[in-house]
Amino acid sequence: MNAPDVLALSGSALWRQKRRTLLSLLGVSIGVAAVLLLTSLGEGARLYVRGQFETLGTNLLAVLPGKTETTGSMPGFVAGVPNDLTLADAEALRRGMPAARHVAPVALGNETVSRGERSRQVLVAGSTAEFQPIRSIEMRTGSFLPELPWDRGAPVTVLGSKLADELFDGEQPIGQVVRIGSWRMKVIGVLKEQGMHLGIDMDEAVFVPVTTAMRMFNRSSLFRVVFTIGARADIDAAQKRCTEILVARHGEEDFTLITQDSVMDALSSILTMLTVALGGIAAISLAVAGLGIMNVMLVSVSERIEEIGLLKAVGAGRAQILSLFLAEAVMLSLLGGLIGLGLGFGLIKLARVIFPVFPATAPPWATVAAVTVSVIVGVFFGVLPARRASRLDPVAALQRREA
Amino acid sequence: MIRLEGIWRTYSVGGRDLHALAEIDEHIETGEHVAIMGPSGSGKSTLLNIIGCLDRPTRGSYVLDGREVGKLDEEELALVRRETIGYVFQAYHLVPRLDATGNVELPLTIASVPRAERKQRVAAALAAVDLSDRATHRPNAMSGGERQRVAIARATIMQPGVLLADEPTGNLDRNSGQQVLELLDQLNKEGLTLVVVTHDAEVARRADRVILLEDGKVARRMPGAALTNLTEALRGVSAEGHET
Numbered sequence: 001m002n003a004p005d006v007l008a009l010s011g012s013a014l015w016r017q018k019r020r021t022l023l024s025l026l027g028v029s030i031g032v033a034a035v036l037l038l039t040s041l042g043e044g045a046r047l048y049v050r051g052q053f054e055t056l057g058t059n060l061l062a063v064l065p066g067k068t069e070t071t072g073s074m075p076g077f078v079a080g081v082p083n084d085l086t087l088a089d090a091e092a093l094r095r096g097m098p099a100a101r102h103v104a105p106v107a108l109g110n111e112t113v114s115r116g117e118r119s120r121q122v123l124v125a126g127s128t129a130e131f132q133p134i135r136s137i138e139m140r141t142g143s144f145l146p147e148l149p150w151d152r153g154a155p156v157t158v159l160g161s162k163l164a165d166e167l168f169d170g171e172q173p174i175g176q177v178v179r180i181g182s183w184r185m186k187v188i189g190v191l192k193e194q195g196m197h198l199g200i201d202m203d204e205a206v207f208v209p210v211t212t213a214m215r216m217f218n219r220s221s222l223f224r225v226v227f228t229i230g231a232r233a234d235i236d237a238a239q240k241r242c243t244e245i246l247v248a249r250h251g252e253e254d255f256t257l258i259t260q261d262s263v264m265d266a267l268s269s270i271l272t273m274l275t276v277a278l279g280g281i282a283a284i285s286l287a288v289a290g291l292g293i294m295n296v297m298l299v300s301v302s303e304r305i306e307e308i309g310l311l312k313a314v315g316a317g318r319a320q321i322l323s324l325f326l327a328e329a330v331m332l333s334l335l336g337g338l339i340g341l342g343l344g345f346g347l348i349k350l351a352r353v354i355f356p357v358f359p360a361t362a363p364p365w366a367t368v369a370a371v372t373v374s375v376i377v378g379v380f381f382g383v384l385p386a387r388r389a390s391r392l393d394p395v396a397a398l399q400r401r402e403a
Numbered sequence: 404m405i406r407l408e409g410i411w412r413t414y415s416v417g418g419r420d421l422h423a424l425a426e427i428d429e430h431i432e433t434g435e436h437v438a439i440m441g442p443s444g445s446g447k448s449t450l451l452n453i454i455g456c457l458d459r460p461t462r463g464s465y466v467l468d469g470r471e472v473g474k475l476d477e478e479e480l481a482l483v484r485r486e487t488i489g490y491v492f493q494a495y496h497l498v499p500r501l502d503a504t505g506n507v508e509l510p511l512t513i514a515s516v517p518r519a520e521r522k523q524r525v526a527a528a529l530a531a532v533d534l535s536d537r538a539t540h541r542p543n544a545m546s547g548g549e550r551q552r553v554a555i556a557r558a559t560i561m562q563p564g565v566l567l568a569d570e571p572t573g574n575l576d577r578n579s580g581q582q583v584l585e586l587l588d589q590l591n592k593e594g595l596t597l598v599v600v601t602h603d604a605e606v607a608r609r610a611d612r613v614i615l616l617e618d619g620k621v622a623r624r625m626p627g628a629a630l631t632n633l634t635e636a637l638r639g640v641s642a643e644g645h646e647t
Contacts, residue, residue, distance in 0.1 A: 001512055001513055001515055002515055005512045005515075009512070011499050012501065012505075013500065015500075016499075018501040295592075306496060307496075307498050309496070310496040310497075310498065311509070311513065312457070312481065312484075313455070313457060313483065313484060313490050313496070313560075314485065314490070314509055314510040314513060314557065315481050315482065315485020315486070315510060315513050315514065315562075316481060316485075316513045317477070317478045317481040317482070317485045318477065318478065318481075319478075320513060393458045395452050395457050395458050396459075398457075398492065398496060
């Protein structure tokens with residue numbers, strides 16, 4: 001028996017039981033569609049996060065004091081700081097790295113901000129004017145930190161949008177004075193709403209000149225130095241140069257360099273895992289659909305015992321009977337898989353219409369895997385019924401007995 | 404030629420051996436027309452199934468066209484059935500979802516005969532049973548007689564040497580039955596070895612030779628023309644004792 005004949009015979013059997021065939025197809029297609037939809041949500045999350053990162057500005061490089069082994073972890077929390085990362089280090093980096101477009105030191109601390117009766121515990125970020133282009137910060141009113149020599153402080157501050165609203169409650173904040181800890185600072189600007197940037201709620205933070213912050217918190221070390229590199233291609237060279245400069249100054253590599261890419265890669269791989277996990281969960285429904293196919297095929301074998309006996313009587317061997325019934329199961333699962341693809345892509349399109357910001361996209365591997373797995377499911381769950389059919393005794397089968 | 408020697412077919416039922424056939428020795432010549440008769444449970448169908456290679460003897464030797472087939476495995480037996488044996492059943496056993504053409508074509512499909520040749524041979528076979536105008540009808544749109552003629556076309560499409568018929572007229576009215584029997588006679592005249600299992604003396608009388616089975620043993624052999632009816636033939640056995 002050649003392949004087209006097998007397909008024609010099996011196909012006619014499926015066609016004969018339209019409702020049953022349709023239900024099995026539906027089972028498989030829902031499974032495949034679920035795999036596509038869930039993985040596309042995971043993939044969408046990954047792309048969304050990647051997009052968020054890219055709006056932060058690409059070509060970002062950050063130096064942190066202390067050496068961590070895990071370069072991919074969220075930056076910032078390093079136990080035990082062997083050597084300070086000082087303002088002088090930042091200055092040296094600015095001078096020694098022509099490839100750096102903007103360099104900004106960052107000092108961080110928590111302090112109470114108050115105006116009259118109102119006070120809030122907030123994150124205080126000390127930096128310089130150059131922090132603005134690095135983080136693409138936009139202003140609601142006023143201006144960002146002024147251009148000052150880095151080692152000069154100034155009693156000025158820029159407020160996050162939400163904080164400004166809370167402290168001033170509709171009043172014009174520019175030119176007014178707030179207290180940060182025991183420091184009196186003049187408000188020179190309010191940020192536009194920024195949302196969360198890498199775990200920092202910019203809307204509830206205040207910015208002050210870096211030296212002011214370091215004095216405020218009595219710190220000698222920076223939280224980090226961030227800079228942008230002119231061209232993406234120069235990042236590796238910049239990383240190397242940066243390491244050279246700091247090792248020369250510190251005598252050892254007691255700092256950590258983080259590129260935006262490495263952070264993004266780490267997050268990306270986490271989200272890919274999530275996508276795979278979601279796909280795995282959806283695959284359970286595919287397995288259930290496989291059981292459905294098996295059930296349908298077992299019923300089909302029981303119903304067509306006579307036909308199997310006849311096929312044997314006219315000379316069909318075991319392998320031929322097996323291939324006929326296996327072909328039926330695989331046709332069900334493959335066809336169901338293809339319908340599921342259509343259904344899945346339709347749902348993804350719909351998801352994108354409903355949530356336009358969220359780039360739901362089925363990863364290509366999931367598309368291939370969903371269809372492949374559905375065929376494997378067909379074979380796996382089709383083998384048992386097909387074997388049962390192929391092993392029937394012809395005499396018994398012709399008398400509609402299974403023994 | 405069919406040569407059965409010392410054929411036993413034993414079933415184990417509840418730990419006890421049940422002999423459906425016991426010590427059958429029988430030769431059927433090529434082109435011979437043989438009827439197997441006997442009361443129900445006498446082993447007629449079992450014998451036919453063994454001749455048709457659907458079943459294997461528990462003991463004994465079965466030589467078909469010079470080849471020992473009694474010990475072949477399942478796959479080899481399938482091949483023997485495909486090439487040399489045609490089967491006609493009382494219940495027709497047509498595949499309901501296939502039309503007459505599709506049913507007659509089945510053995511050719513299984514034997515991987517090329518499509519073009521298949522179409523040609525099926526058309527000729529349907530013409531031979533006078534059903535060309537029913538080629539695209541499904542079994543449920545045909546009369547019993549027509550169905551059985553489709554089954555005969557299917558049984559002969561591979562040009563087998565042996566045609567086996569198990570109660571071929573059992574489900575048919577007199578008229579259609581007659582038509583089917585004439586068709587079988589004609590095929591026999593064209594050289595096909597024909598073995599018919601029947602309980603109908605009228606069917607058996609057409610045979611060259613009648614084998615009477617009782618309790619799995621050959622009770623009597625007689626020329627078809629000498630048969631009056633089953634009861635009498637068997638009464639003759641008890642009067643004469645077992646012939647061999």
